[in-house]
Amino acid sequence: MTEEPLIDIDHASVSFDSLRAVDRFSMRLRPGERVALMGRTGAGKSTILSLLVGSMRPTSGSVRILGLDPYAQHAQLQGRVAMAFQTPRLLPWRTSLGNVAVGLEILRRPKAERRRIAEEWLGRVHLQDALHKYPSQLSGGMRQRVSLARAFAVKPELIFLDESFSALDEVTARSLRADFVELCESTGTSAVIVTHSIEEAFAVANRVIVLGRPARVLCEYDAAPVRAGGQTELDAVSTEIRARLAEETTVPAG
Numbered sequence: 001m002t003e004e005p006l007i008d009i010d011h012a013s014v015s016f017d018s019l020r021a022v023d024r025f026s027m028r029l030r031p032g033e034r035v036a037l038m039g040r041t042g043a044g045k046s047t048i049l050s051l052l053v054g055s056m057r058p059t060s061g062s063v064r065i066l067g068l069d070p071y072a073q074h075a076q077l078q079g080r081v082a083m084a085f086q087t088p089r090l091l092p093w094r095t096s097l098g099n100v101a102v103g104l105e106i107l108r109r110p111k112a113e114r115r116r117i118a119e120e121w122l123g124r125v126h127l128q129d130a131l132h133k134y135p136s137q138l139s140g141g142m143r144q145r146v147s148l149a150r151a152f153a154v155k156p157e158l159i160f161l162d163e164s165f166s167a168l169d170e171v172t173a174r175s176l177r178a179d180f181v182e183l184c185e186s187t188g189t190s191a192v193i194v195t196h197s198i199e200e201a202f203a204v205a206n207r208v209i210v211l212g213r214p215a216r217v218l219c220e221y222d223a224a225p226v227r228a229g230g231q232t233e234l235d236a237v238s239t240e241i242r243a244r245l246a247e248e249t250t251v252p253a254g
């Protein structure tokens with residue numbers, strides 16, 4: 001089957017003056033896939049996300065999202081792509097319902113529909129009892145759940161997660177990761193997950209791309225066999241990845 005990729009990054013590079021942040025990075029994302037971009041601090045993960053959301057264009061190479069140029073055709077991607085951040089960026093003066101409705105307001109959905117969809121999504125992230133609470137009344141995990149509901153509520157084809165679970169304790173993070181995978185699978189939503197955590201990458205993605213510094217593909221893993229191998233396999237792969245990343249520090253960047 002020749003399905004058009006949802007994301008097609010072809011040899012994209014980004015330089016800031018003399019510093020190269022992304023170095024001929026290529027990736028494709030097929031419908032239904034979840035790819036984790038895993039790399040250390042300063043590897044260029046945020047810069048790749050900026051390319052994906054169209055807030056920056058590559059110095060060379062190309063980026064296509066759903067067949068469009070996210071920088072030049074940003075408006076056409078509205079509602080088709082959603083994002084959740086490490087800090088959920090909720091509006092403090094709005095309740096959970098009001099926050100989830102934000103994207104739907106931008107898409108000019110009628111009020112009754114906004115309310116119905118927001119309520120449905122807050123239920124799906126297990127916040128049916130917090131519909132009328134303000135962000136300051138919620139725990140970090142709950143705020144992140146509101147943020148996920150807001151992202152899914154617009155029915156995007158693609159979701160980008162930027163370190164969304166990394167500020168949470170491990171038990172909360174595990175539960176959110178599992179919910180996120182379930183929501184992606186039940187809605188057929190594809191995703192790119194940016195993370196510095198090897199464990200998180202293998203927990204949420206089908207495919208894990210390990211980034212060198214500057215950002216380029218160092219190695220790539222099919223996540224399913226690693227998950228199937230349990231903690232022993234994950235430990236072995238983690239050791240391998242850490243060794244690859246450690247070699248990186250001896251290679252001059254630029």
Ligand SMILES: Nc1ncnc2c1ncn2[C@@H]1O[C@H](COP(=O)(O)OP(=O)(O)OP(=O)(O)O)[C@@H](O)[C@H]1O
Pocket residue numbers: 016019020021039040041042043044045046047048196
């Ligand atoms: N606007 C900018 N101007 C100059 N240098 C920048 C700019 N944005 C990022 N950089 C540099 O590019 C490199 C990659 O940064 P980036 O923020 O993309 O990495 P990251 O992998 O997201 O890091 P972290 O995990 O710490 O957020 C870093 O060396 C950073 O200092």
